[in-house]
Amino acid sequence: MVKMVSHGKHITIIIQQLNKFNPENQSMEDFLNESAKMLQTLNVAEEKFVLDTLAGCIEYKSLLDVVVNAFFARDGRYCLISERNLYIVICYLATFQLEELGLQHFSRIVKSLDTVKMHKFLRFFFNALYLNTWIKDEWSQLYDSLYVKENWIDPLLRWQPKVQQLIEQLADKLSSRTTNVKISTVTQPKEFNLTVPKPRAIPVPLPIPALEKSLPVPPSTYKPPREKKQLEKIKTKNRQKAEDLLLKANTNQFRCAAMKPEKAEFEQQDNMKSRPAFQAQKIQSRIDNLPIKLNAAAILREGALYQRKMEQELQRIENLLRGTGDPSEFLEWQKQMRGKDLEEQLAEIECRRLQGKLSHEEAVLAHQNVIQENKKKADLMREEKAELMHEYAERCLQERKEMRELVEKVVEGHKNAKQAKLKLQKYKQQIVQEVCEENRELLRQALEEEEEKLKKKYELIQQIRAIESLPILKHKFVDLTETGGHGLICEMSIVELRERLALLREAQKAAEEEKRDQIIQDKQAKEQLLLDKLDQISIFRAELGRAAALKQEEKKRKSQSGERQMKDERILNLQRKIAEKAMERKKQAGLLKITPQKANTASRKVWAYIRKRALQSFAVLPALARVLAYWRDSSKSLLPA
Structure with a gap:
């Protein structure tokens, strides 16, 4: 178990070093030297194994990328891209170091890693069909090709049966692990290893803004405007003008009644025979005599309205003749009651307005009390602010010291940049020569x-030109009296088609003439109806104007002889309370007129100290800027031209 852990540890170190390697900014020799410095804790054999594996993975990267890219495209679609270097290391060991390590040592390395990943990759890589076909071709x-077959493909095919046994062992291990996972208990979650956030810097307190004085209520709010009286005068003048125009229109409308009967009849017959344009002019002249110009829809709508009113009036007269009562007394009583309700509503509205004014005065008093409390709180906050400023000045000094140390470290870190630059230029010159030779061959x-x-x-x-030079017959003779010969029932010649189209045009013109005559007749009937409606409208308007x-x-x-409105007792009480609150508010405002206190001398000294330390800390920034510019220039020179 100790050996398996050590093997897994070595593979982890190799993967970490491969993740750090950047071929654009670092050569392979420098990278291996830096890795050797980090691997001094290992013994000689382990250090040699790690360095040889690192060098081989970097040297044969293009060869190994062929297999790993294909694995991610086919069987490893759900694998992590961050584990790419793991598969590159295993592919290198299996291709170049399998005979040197031996199957037993190689199997220990594989078993020390994740079983699922190794089983999937080895099953893909040691597939005999893949090795003999596309891997060999790539x-x-x-x-x-001969070197590839003798040194890499044939040894892999020889080891393939033995590695297949290792793959079967991994599959058996996976099957036993899946059964154990099903029987095992519920997994316990672990807490996240989150980084502790830095404490936030205490912000500089903002100055407390002074409250603006509220403007007093303008006197025009509770007084009726002058424009209202002017509008009433203009309204009465316009009404008198409208009545005069109605009287003139009524006298002009019945001018035909004073003529002789023969002359009136002759004019009527002449008007019936006249053109629609003349009748339109007549309608327009009658409309111009009216105070408001009306279109056809407005004339018909107003005529229907007056007709409905006339029918209602006739119905009312018939009801009176039958013995029904006159509802005028009830309507008068209803009107009086509505007037009383309106007066009560106006009194209620005035009460609400005065209550709002009273609440406004109370709110102003409460606001003045809050201002006094805020002044006391502001004095306490000034003392706390002085203490915070002192702490902030000490923190600025500490940051300035840290900045100086950082500048010194950055300057020391860029002393050996020139040596790396020369090595990288030589390596890039070799690559450019090889690429130029390959480009020449490809261009040829x-x-x-x-x-x-x-x-x-x-x-x-x-x-194509020979085919186009052959003569082509372009002229074709057409007989307009012959049919196409397609065998259709409705087939006809061009001459017959033209005759039928001419007949259709004549029939269409006749239908249009009939439709035009019908439209003119309908228009004349409509205009006559509008003339009749205008006569009725003028009569009704005159009567309504008089009424x-x-x-x-x-x-x-009634307005001249009307009674004065009596104020309600509630309104008087509210007005008295408002006057009392206003007096109290003015007294409180006189007490609040106090000059602001000057800032403490202690706070002034703290601010001066902070300003001085900030200027000293800013003096470090030019040195840091020079170091960063030097580092940027050196990194640009290391990049390929």
Whole structure:
């Protein structure tokens, strides 16, 4: 068991070192030297095994990536990408170190790792069909095919039966473990190993803003505006103008009644025979005489309204003749009761308004009391603020010391950058030479392929031009009197088709003329109906205007002789309370007019001390900026050109 644990520990160390390796910023020799320094705690054999495995995994990375990429694409689709280096290490040991380690040592290494992962990967890699087909072909593209077959594929095929026994042992172990898992008890959860958050810095307290003085209520709030009286005057003037226009319109509407009967009849016949445009002008002239211009829908709607009112009035007269009572007395009583209800509602509204004003005065008093309490709290907070400022100054000094130490460490860490830069440049020059040679060979092959394609295209173009040079008959004679000869029942020639289309056009024109005549007749009937409705509307408007004028005069007389409204006792009590609260609020406001106290000298000294320490800590920043700029320039020079 101790050996299995040590094997698993060695594989874990190799995987950790592979995760740290970055080929762009570090060469393999430097990486192995740094790894050897970290592995000094191991003995010589273990250190040699770890370093040889690291070097082999880095050197044959392209060869191992072929197998691992295919494994993730096929059988390892649900495996973690972070475990990629684990499969690379096992693939390297099985391919290059299996004969040196031996099957027994190799099986110990495999059994010290996760059984499920090793069983899945070894079953995939030691598949004889895969080794003989695509793995061999992919490796042959990177190295010589004969060398691949003799040194790598054939040894793997020889070890395949023995490794198959190891795979079966792992499968038996998995089956026994699944049965044990089913019988085992419920797993116990573990707590998360969370990092402890840093304590938050105490923020600098913000200055307490001074409260703005509230504006007094303007006197115009409780007074009726001047515009209301002006609007009432304009309203009466407009009403008088409308009544005058109605009287003029009524006199102009019955001008035809004063004519002789023969002349009126002649004009009526002439109007019936006239065109629709003339009748439209006549309707427009009558509408212009009215105070408001009306369209057809408005005329019909108003005519229907007046017709309904006339029917209601006739029904009322018939009911009176039959002996039913007149509801006017009831309506008058109802009107009086509604007036009383309205007065009560107005009194209730005034009470609510005064109650709101009283609550406002009480709220102002409560606000002034809160201001006094806040002043006491502010004095206590000033003392606490001075203590916090002193602690903040000490913390700034400690941070400045830590910053200096960090700058010194960064300067020491970049002393050996030039040596790494020279080694990396030499390694990159070798890679560039190899890549240039490969590119030349690929360009030569591409040019040969393009020449062959151009030859084929040239031959194809010559064949197309030869076909196009042959003569083609473009003229075709057509007889318009012959049919197509398709064998259809409705088949006809072009001449017959044109004749039928001409007949259809004539029939369509006749139907349009009939429809146009019908529309003109309907329009004339509608215009005559509108003229009749306009006559009725003018009569009804005149009568309604007179009735409205009489009602307006009655309202004026009643308003002049109306009784004054008596104020309610509740309103008087509320007004008295409001006056008392206002006096109390003014006294309290006089007491609150006190000049603000000046800041303590102690707080001034603390702020000056903090400002001085902050300037000293900021002096460290230029040195840190120079170090970071040097590190950035050196890292840019290490990158490939």
